[in-house]
Amino acid sequence: QSRRARWRGTHRLSALSPAEMSAPIPSTPSEPYPPISSRAWLVDSHAHIWRAWHGADKTLVDGTGQPVGAVQGFADALLTLLESVFDTNMRPAVQPHPRTGPMIVCTFDAPCSRTFRQSIYPDYKGHRPPAPLELTAQLPRCRALAEAAGLYAIDHPGYEADDVIGTLVAQLRGRTRAITIITGDKDLAQLLGPDDRWFNPMRQMVLAYGDVERHFGVKxxxxxxxxxxxxxxxxxxxxxxxxxxxxxxxxxxxxxxxxxxxxxxxxxxxxxxxxxxxxxxxxxxxxxxxxxxxxxxGIVCDLPLHTLPEPWLGIRPQLPELLRAAGVDEYRIARWQRLPCAPSRQDSAA
Missing domain, CATH: 1.10.150.20 (5' to 3' exonuclease, C-terminal subdomain)
Known part of the structure; x- marks a missing residue:
């Protein structure tokens, strides 16, 4: 198959919107309704943060002079994802269900942690320059933002976000109908099952299981x-x-x-x-x-994560203030506020 033909096939796939990609797979008599969620979205957070950092205005700072360009870009990426998963235009009043709502997880590389890959091969990623301090200083705020957005944020010492995603895929297999991995990393395509999708938001490219071989040349x-x-x-x-x-x-x-x-x-x-x-x-x-x-x-798929993420139930009350502190404009904050709010502890108890 020619390179041009492969590109045409990929271009057709890239025309899919995230909303189309997130459409739930209908149940059949042989496939009972899953006990956790209709679909899980696993986000390679550092891919978004790095992209946001490189595309951001480096002069963007908050009221204390701290850089916030990556935080703002990451916030935009999460907002786009949530608006696609939970269609605010079509169903603004519907509250996600605690058993069947979409499961959305933000995975992170463990901070200041030497990975097992670097232990067995010190030159692993050794050609990359260290992350600039202006970026690493924003990582805790990016994680806090994800948590305030109601998303499950997770890492594991000594391992990369890829390995956390691999372990979650293994844990969720059979308990959710389909998994979407959001990343620019081709390595993660190795985790796809028949109903899963690999989504590169940087290129707006979607690959289903059967598309991987057409695009990369291998299954x-x-x-x-x-x-x-x-x-x-x-x-x-x-x-x-x-x-x-x-x-x-x-x-x-x-x-x-x-x-x-x-x-x-x-x-x-x-x-x-x-x-x-x-x-x-x-x-x-x-x-x-x-x-x-x-x-x-190879991606590790058996980390001892102990807890399984729960379906997304909505944004937390502290999110708007975090967004304002990072210099996010009121128009975007209003878009965030159109999303469902997570029930309070009192509401949950009731």
């Missing part, structure tokens, strides 16, 4: 092996020098998995692509690097 369950072979410059993952995404995809189409490739190295020699004998030699020479890379590209 979701092959993404980690594919990146281990081809490497990933975004995270400084070495892979095999001389094996790019296309050849890695061809190997996985033929042999299924990384282990399948190494179990059939003799067959690689005779594969019908240019340079197959050389690729076989590279695989043998760089097997330790491939195995290391595979430890880096």
């Amino acid at each position: 979701p369950q092959q993404i980690a092996d594919w990146l281990a072979l081809a490497g990933d410059t975004a995270d400084n993952i070495p892979g095999v020098p001389g094996i790019g995404p296309r050849i890695a995809g061809n190997l996985l189409k033929k042999h299924g998995t990384l282990d399948g490739i190494y179990a059939n190295l003799a067959a690689v020699y005779g594969m019908k692509f240019r340079g197959a004998p050389r690729v076989q030699k590279l695989l043998i020479e760089h097997e330790p690097a491939v195995r290391l890379s595979r430890q880096l590209t």
Whole structure:
């Protein structure tokens, strides 16, 4: 399939709105109504915060002179998401149900925490400059904002937001009809199940399970092996020098998995692509690097998170004041206030 044809397919997918993407999947007699939520939305918060920071006016400060550009951008991203999930134009008076409302979780990288990936490979993401202090100072406010918006905010020491998302996907599988992962990170496509979606808000691109192979050239369950072979410059993952995404995809189409490739190295020699004998030699020479890379590209799905997030019930009373303190204009605050408010403790008890 040509690159242009793949792009046309992706462009059609990108025409989907977040509201269309969030449409609940109808129940069938063989699929009982789920005990938790019709859909879960798992947000890679740092992807939004970084995007907001790079696109923000660096001169934006609050009344005390603290930078707030990333906070404002993150607030806009959450507002857009919530307006799409909970259609304020169509159903402004409907209160989310505590059992069947949408579950929306903001995942974060643990602050000041060396990850297990850096422990096994110190150069993991080592080419990236440290985050500027003007940005890191805004991270606690971004998290407080998510919590005031009624969203469940979570991290885990020693692990990345990707691993928290992976664990939540594993915990929620079968307990919610479908999961949408909101991120710009292609690694997270490995978590998709048949009813799930991967949404890149930066490119307005939506991929369903079956679209992943058309876009990346491999199936979701092959993404980690594919990146281990081809490497990933975004995270400084070495892979095999001389094996790019296309050849890695061809190997996985033929042999299924990384282990399948190494179990059939003799067959690689005779594969019908240019340079197959050389690729076989590279695989043998760089097997330790491939195995290391595979430890880096796989997402952890069994963190001890202990508690399961609850469905979103609405924004908290303190949210407008937090938004004003961050310099958010009254028009956007009014949009926030059109969303349902979470019931008070007294209302819940009653």
